[in-house]
Amino acid sequence: MDAGTDQVVITDVLLRDGLQSEPVALPLEERVRLAYGLLAAGLTSLEIGSxxxxxxxxxxxxxxxxxxxxxxxxxxxxxTLVFNERGARRAIAAGARDVRLTVSASDGHSRANAGAPRDAALARLGPAVDLLTASRVRLEATIATAFLCPFDGETDPGTVVELARRLAGFGIRVLHLADTIGAASPWHIRRTVTAVHEALPGLPLGLHLHNTYGMASANVWEALRLGVRRFDAALGGIGGCPFAPGAAGNLGTDDLVNLCHHAGIATGIDVRRLTSLREELRVLLGHRLDSALSAVPTAPVPLRIGAGTGAC
Incomplete structure (x- = not known):
């Protein structure tokens, strides 16, 4: 991995996956302020709702x-996230241009999250895809519980590959593999990412990582070695899945940026602005955040040359 010449794309999911586990809904004005704060810090991709x-x-x-x-x-x-035709109609009416389809690799999580087993939930996406494609909405997809499931245990990489093939048939631009309960190890990442890469070498992959067992940064590093350059993260590491018992917060955007910059990998993100916004978020939510950096002094540390470069 020639990290010094690489650049990653980070999608901050604070406004969706982060806030969906908070006990109360934030007012619209606060969500707007957070969104513009993330954009001002240099994020070029946000997941804002579902x-x-x-x-x-x-x-x-x-x-x-x-x-x-x-x-x-x-x-x-x-x-924005869409699970079915009704969601697709709402997205189109709202003027959405970038939509993520979501399906679980495991039946147990699919029943809890989408109210239907995996194959039924996937079939339900067909009419949604037709509507979104006709409206020229750009499509990505996320496979939840791509590594482990709180109900069904380890996920067979073959199941993920089969789902990936079917989703690729929908015309998606990027496929994201989600460690929904934050229990995956670098071994899981290597096994499944390699299987999908080999089956669909032309399909760009991203990772959506939770940090329940503190392995998210190690999983990022393994993914970088495998050529993955797209990652989801949430400022302050907040979030979780209401329908996945035991799922803790997301990989922190601040932690991910710190890892990349120390490795000389460009993100285009202003660390100082991100740090300031993280403190605003802590005050707004009224509780401690989960990212590692949120618990340490915020004084800047030396970075490798080129770490902060990158633009739209």
Missing amino acids: FVNAEKVPQMSGTEALMARLQPGECALLH
Whole structure:
């Protein structure tokens, strides 16, 4: 890995995966302020919400209103999640241009998260894809529980490959593999990422990592060695999955940026602005954050040359 010449793309999922596990929904104005704060820090990709049943995930209510308030220009992508045709219609009506389809690799998690077993949930995405494609919405996809499931145990890489093939048939631009419960090790990452790479060598891969057992940074490093250059993370490491028992917070955007910059890998992100926004987030939520850097002094440390470069 020639880290000095590499650049990663980080999608901050604070506004969706981060806030969906908070006990109360943040007001629209606060979500707007956080979104623009992330953009000002140099993030070029945000996951801002999901078009799901507000009774099940009340923290995601108002995603349409949030999209209407954000005008990031051409340099930033605003992703939203869609699980079915109804969600697709809502996304199109809201003017979404970048949508992530989501399906679980395991039946247990799929029933808890989507209310249907895996194959039924995947079939349900077909009409949604037709609508989104007709509206020229750019599609990505996330496979949840791609490594382990809280209900079904370890996920067979062959199952992930099969799902990846079917999702690739939908015309997705990027496939993200999610360690939904944060229990994967670098061995799991290597095994499954390698299997998907070999089966679909032309499909760009990203990782969505939780940090339940403190392995997220190690998993990033293993993924970098395998050529993965897209990662999801949430400022301060907050978040989790309401439908996956034991799932802790996300990999912290601040921790991920710190790792990349010390390795000489460009992110285009301003560390000082990100640190300042993290403190605002802590005050706003009224509790400690989960990222490693949120618990240490914020004085800058030397970085390798080129670490902060990169633009739209």
